[in-house]
Every structure is written in structure tokens, then in C-alpha cells.
Amino acid sequence: MIFRQFRQENGMTLVESLATISLFAIVIVLSSTTIFQIMGNEETVSRQVSSTQVANIVLSDLKSQYNDKDSSICIDDAFPSFSIEENSIGELSDDKKCITINDHNSSQALSIKVKSDTGTEVSSTWEKKRLKITKNINMLQNETDSDKEDFNDYIEGDDQNLCIIFTEDTKFIDYVNTKNGNSKNGCNVITFEKNAAFMNGLRLHNHINEFIVEDLYIFGDLTIQNHTHIYADNLFIIGNIHLGKGSITITENMYVDGNINFHPNSNISITKNLFTTGTYSAPQLSGISVCRVETLDDLSDCPVE
Secondary structure, three states: OOOOOOOOOOOOOHHHHHHHHHHHHHHHHHHHHHHHHHHHHHHHHHHHHHHHHHHHHHHHHHHHHHHOOOOEEEOOOOOOOEEEEEEOOEEEOOOOOEEEEOOOOOOOOEEEEEEEOOOOEEEEEEOOOEOOOOOOHHHHOOOOHHHHHHHOOOEEOOOOOOOOEEOOOEEEOOOEEOOOOOOOOOOOEEEEOOOEEEOOOEEEOOOOOEEEEEEEEEEOOEEEOOOOEEEEEEEEEEOOEEEOOOEEEEOOOEEEOOOEEEOOOOEEEEOOEEEEOOOEOOHHHOOOEEEEOOOHHHHHHOEOO
């Protein structure tokens, strides 16, 4: 008896093919829906982030207007979709675009909330920081014997031996006029590891490459000649500054109870603020925060960022 063997054919039936296609279609639909949802969420988040960034720009501009002591502060016309919802600064206009300042001298915390047409809300609260002087204000007001008593704990420096490194707070009773840093007996690097006080003025001659000090106090004029460079944390001076072709670099604040005169080729760098009672006219001060006061008693009226 002959038995016929049937070969097994590899392949899919029509029913199996239709089922596979249907399952694949379902997977594609579900995947597409998920992808579109993710893309939509990303777009929404992107819009929200962008709107929040713009709101922060609006708040920053309002704060800047306030610090400039404008009588009223307003949202710039470049941001028509934003309005002011809440504030603790003053009276809000009917269109919610401006605030009339009640009191620039208020010491309370200040707050503003802005809102966009899309519903994005951003608030900002900040303290009105004021200048804090760590040293006795009396020694900055007048050059008197009582003021100089504040430096009783300072060792007395020898201006004939400025090349040494002063490791303690040091004061110089007499007027100090340094030698040329390139001269035979001159010193082109003068270093104070702590503070220095010059009770009757200071004149730094040419080519003193580095005059390094923490806080520098000068009662009298400060004259800086060519190619001479001062580096200090704070500079307090009751007198005038005459800066030749040199430089002054201050990492904190500079206080000047007098006038400031600069050579066109000089340079000044102040990390924080310049406070002065006198006149100043120099391109070197561009970009530096300057607070002009009538007397150094008024320093507390200077807002500090």
C-alpha cells in the first residue's frame, strides 16, 4: 500500500494574515496616540516655560524701575499680554499695567505678581537691602583726633620700609609719599595681609605694580601715579582721589568723601558700589553702580543689590 506523504508548507493562512494586520494596526494607532499626546504635552510645557521666562523678565524690569526710584513703574509695551495682579508697593492702575509708588523709603518686603493672558502667574518678593557699614561711621565723616582713636589697635607702620609684608592692621601717622617702584631703594610690591590706615594722605609713585590690602582707610588725598595698581576689598577715603595712568580694583565697595579725578588712560573696577559725596566724571565709571549722597551720613539711603 502506497502512502502519500504531504509536505508541510511554511506560510500563513489568510485568517492569520488578517489577524496579524489587525493587531499591527491597533499597535500603530495606540502608539500614534501616545506619541501625539507626548508631543502635545511637550508643546504645552514649552509654552509654559517660555511664558514663565517672559514673566520673569517683566518682573525684573519692574524691580529695576523701582530701584531707580521712579514715581511709578509700568509693564513695558513690549509685553501687552501681561498684567499686574497683586503688589505691596503702591496703587495699581485701572488697566493693571502700572503701579504708583507710595513710599520708596519703606523698609517692608516688596512683592509683585504678574499674570499673562494664558494664565501664567509669577510672583516676586524681595527685601529692600540697605548698605551696612561694618566700621564706625564716625571715622568716615571728619578727620579728627577722635576718629583716629578708632585705629588704636593698629600697629604703627614705617613708611621707610614699605617692602616688608605687613601681617597686622597697620596705620601711618604722617603723610606717606612712596618712592618710584623701579628706583634702587624703591618697592614695586607693597602687601598688607590685613587692613591699612593712612592718617594724613597717601601718594603712590610710579611703577608700584601691586599695592595689596584688605580694607584701606585714607584721611586726606589719595594720589596714584602711572603704572601703579591698588587692590583692596573696600576703600574708605575722606579726601580726593587723583588717579593717573594706573588702576584701582575694589572687590567690595568704595566710599569717597570728596571728588574723583581720573586720567583718560586709567582704569577702575568696583565689584559692588561706589558711594561718593563729591563729583566724578569719567568713562571708567560706566557700568558701575554709583550712589551720590550729600554727606556720608546718608549712606543708609543707598539701596544695594
